[in-house]
Amino acid sequence: MATIRRRNTPLKDAIAHATRAIDKARELEVKYINSFKGRGLFAKVPYQKGDFIVEYRGELISSQESERRRGIYHSKCTVFMFDFCWKERMWCIDAAQEDDSLGRLVNDDHIYPNCKMKRVIAEGKPHLCLFALRDIKAGEEITYDYGGSDWPWRKQAKVQETASDTLSSEEVPQSPSPSKMQAKVQNTAADTLSSEEVPQSPSFSEMQAKTQETSADTLSSEEVPQSPSLSEMQAKTQETSADTLSSEEVPQSPSLSEMQAKTQETSADTLSSEEVPQSPLFSEMQAKTQETSADTLSSEEVPQSPSLFEMQAKTQETGADTLSSEEVPQSPSLSHMQSLQEAGVFHSMKTIKSEPLVNYTDSDDESPSISPDQLKSTCQMTRQLDLDEHFDFTSDPSENAHEDSDNEAASESEPQENVDEDNDSGAACGSGSQESVDVLDDSINGAACKSQECLVKCNQTEDGKATLTDVSDSAPHQSFMATTYKSPKQIGRQVFKRRKWENEEVQAVERHLMHFITSCRVPGKLEIDKCLGVENVALKDRDWLSIKFYVKNRITALKRKAFETGL
Numbered sequence: 052m053a054t055i056r057r058r059n060t061p062l063k064d065a066i067a068h069a070t071r072a073i074d075k076a077r078e079l080e081v082k083y084i085n086s087f088k089g090r091g092l093f094a095k096v097p098y099q100k101g102d103f104i105v106e107y108r109g110e111l112i113s114s115q116e117s118e119r120r121r122g123i124y125h126s127k128c129t130v131f132m133f134d135f136c137w138k139e140r141m142w143c144i145d146a147a148q149e150d151d152s153l154g155r156l157v158n159d160d161h162i163y164p165n166c167k168m169k170r171v172i173a174e175g176k177p178h179l180c181l182f183a184l185r186d187i188k189a190g191e192e193i194t195y196d197y198g199g200s201d202w203p204w205r206k207q208a209k210v211q212e213t214a215s216d217t218l219s220s221e222e223v224p225q226s227p228s229p230s231k232m233q234a235k236v237q238n239t240a241a242d243t244l245s246s247e248e249v250p251q252s253p254s255f256s257e258m259q260a261k262t263q264e265t266s267a268d269t270l271s272s273e274e275v276p277q278s279p280s281l282s283e284m285q286a287k288t289q290e291t292s293a294d295t296l297s298s299e300e301v302p303q304s305p306s307l308s309e310m311q312a313k314t315q316e317t318s319a320d321t322l323s324s325e326e327v328p329q330s331p332l333f334s335e336m337q338a339k340t341q342e343t344s345a346d347t348l349s350s351e352e353v354p355q356s357p358s359l360f361e362m363q364a365k366t367q368e369t370g371a372d373t374l375s376s377e378e379v380p381q382s383p384s385l386s387h388m389q390s391l392q393e394a395g396v397f398h399s400m401k402t403i404k405s406e407p408l409v410n411y412t413d414s415d416d417e418s419p420s421i422s423p424d425q426l427k428s429t430c431q432m433t434r435q436l437d438l439d440e441h442f443d444f445t446s447d448p449s450e451n452a453h454e455d456s457d458n459e460a461a462s463e464s465e466p467q468e469n470v471d472e473d474n475d476s477g478a479a480c481g482s483g484s485q486e487s488v489d490v491l492d493d494s495i496n497g498a499a500c501k502s503q504e505c506l507v508k509c510n511q512t513e514d515g516k517a518t519l520t521d522v523s524d525s526a527p528h529q530s531f532m533a534t535t536y537k538s539p540k541q542i543g544r545q546v547f548k549r550r551k552w553e554n555e556e557v558q559a560v561e562r563h564l565m566h567f568i569t570s571c572r573v574p575g576k577l578e579i580d581k582c583l584g585v586e587n588v589a590l591k592d593r594d595w596l597s598i599k600f601y602v603k604n605r606i607t608a609l610k611r612k613a614f615e616t617g618l
């Protein structure tokens with residue numbers, strides 16, 4: 052394939068696209084992969100390592116607003132929320148709204164991702180952009196590591212693999228599931244070949260691409276269903292198969308069952324644009340949200356109308372922290388150093404990494420230097436992205452680069468922006484390399500808290516009140532709790548063993564108390580009781596003190612992180 056000199060540095064390219072809110076529509080295409088993964092984004096042209104691929108575009112909102120929306124969104128929407136740190140505060144790109152943008156359709160690959168998310172500052176605002184971690188061939192699926200460790204599809208892929216290894220021939224589906232194939236391919240590659248020897252996991256996406264090419268039903272970005280229903284349906288399918296919802300709980304919309312039937316019929320798992328259901332499941336989603344949260348939110352708090360638009364509009368009306376361009380801190384004048392220190396990124400589940408932040412600048416003579424960034428995600432399944440960089444962005448752009456088809460404007464505008472590849476930022480922000488998920492990662496990503504022992508002493512004070520002393524200083528990332536909190540009279544002095552926080556508990560706490568964490572404030576009993584009242588199902592095994600200490604621990608971890616990174 053002929054190569055054309057790249058006109059811009061990847062950074063300028065990213066900035067040009069981000070500021071104009073455009074994608075490389077001629078270089079990328081959306082394809083429906085299968086009912087498990089839904090859609091995915093595929094390269095139509097080869098990319099070089101370091102190239103800017105696509106922006107994860109959405110609505111920039113504050114962490115408070117993000118938290119609020121998580122409280123009302125269906126979990127299938129919260130997966131589109133990408134929390135990140137910038138200027139020592141948490142922000143979120145909310146891409147729940149189905150639109151034409153391509154970045155929101157990029158799937159997770161935590162084993163062999165070919166891209167990495169970075170924060171790019173353009174015209175004073177942060178953007179999340181994907182850059183190639185390695186050369187990418189035409190036909191490959193674009194992927195990145197969402198971070199975190201317990202995304203349901205990862206488990207499901209494993210389960211499927213295990214199950215199909217152990218099931219009888221009657222039980223084993225005759226054609227292995229894509230996830231299984233993928234897992235197998237990846238395992239084999241990892242076991243037998245070095246990273247130099249094997250292109251990083253293109254095999255499955257190539258297989259997929261091949262299948263899709265031959266079956267002709269590739270969807271162009273224009274053809275992609277405009278509603279979020281597909282991923283929703285897909286998620287629902289997964290939920291259903293995971294037996295988490297009864298048939299009463301999840302109304303099986305005709306489109307879903309049709310799609311399921313269609314999926315089963317279509318062994319190649321490829322659907323034409325007509326075949327891909329266009330159905331709007333937002334109403335269903337919303338219905339589900341309302342069902343599940345009806346006992347937790349008042350009618351004022353939960354929009355009664357079915358659309359996400361309306362939910363969002365409601366959000367904006369109520370105040371809260373959707374940012375207009377004026378509202379977003381304008382920081383173009385910040386010095387490079389400041390930007391460096393202020394960088395940091397998240398996607399919706401928190402994980403933080405501890406590498407120093409390094410910015411790079413957008414100038415021809417200064418190739419962007421990469422530094423550790425951090426991406427994190429909060430929420431149910433929030434992405435914990437790792438915005439830092441270990442790959443070389445500095446490859447000579449003048450050599451062997453393909454043409455960026457949409458770049459014309461890019462070279463003209465040369466904003467002063469930085470690409471923050473960052474990590475840094477502050478305490479709270481950042482993630483680090485995948486390999487070195489640090490304490491903060493665990494703490495922020497409550498769901499990721501492992502099972503280290505961590506004790507909380509419960510002491511009785513003179514006035515009869517109980518106080519808890521965190522003796523887990525060495526592991527501030529560990530959440531801990533008294534399994535059963537007893538009154539001081541009952542216990543006198545007692546030591547409770549920490550119990551691992553379950554995902555749903557973490558999510559419940561975050562839904563109500565995330566702003567305390569991000570602002571490093573420990574909530575009082577009143578606030579915690581409110582949370583407990585609303586989340587009485589998810590938090591049925593927790594008491595207010597355990598929640599208080601959980602929050603406190605998260606704060607400690609953030610502070611520690613800040614200290615460690617010197618920010």
Ligand SMILES: C[S@@+](CC[C@H](N)C(=O)[O-])C[C@H]1O[C@@H](n2cnc3c(N)ncnc32)[C@H](O)[C@@H]1O
Nearest residue numbers: 087088089090130155156157158159160204282
């Ligand atoms: C940001 S969306 C990506 C686009 C999505 N596939 C779609 O069709 O809308 C994230 C959702 O994609 C699906 N997904 C992402 N990565 C996946 C993977 N590696 N395997 C299976 N499903 C995946 C999950 O359902 C997840 O909730």
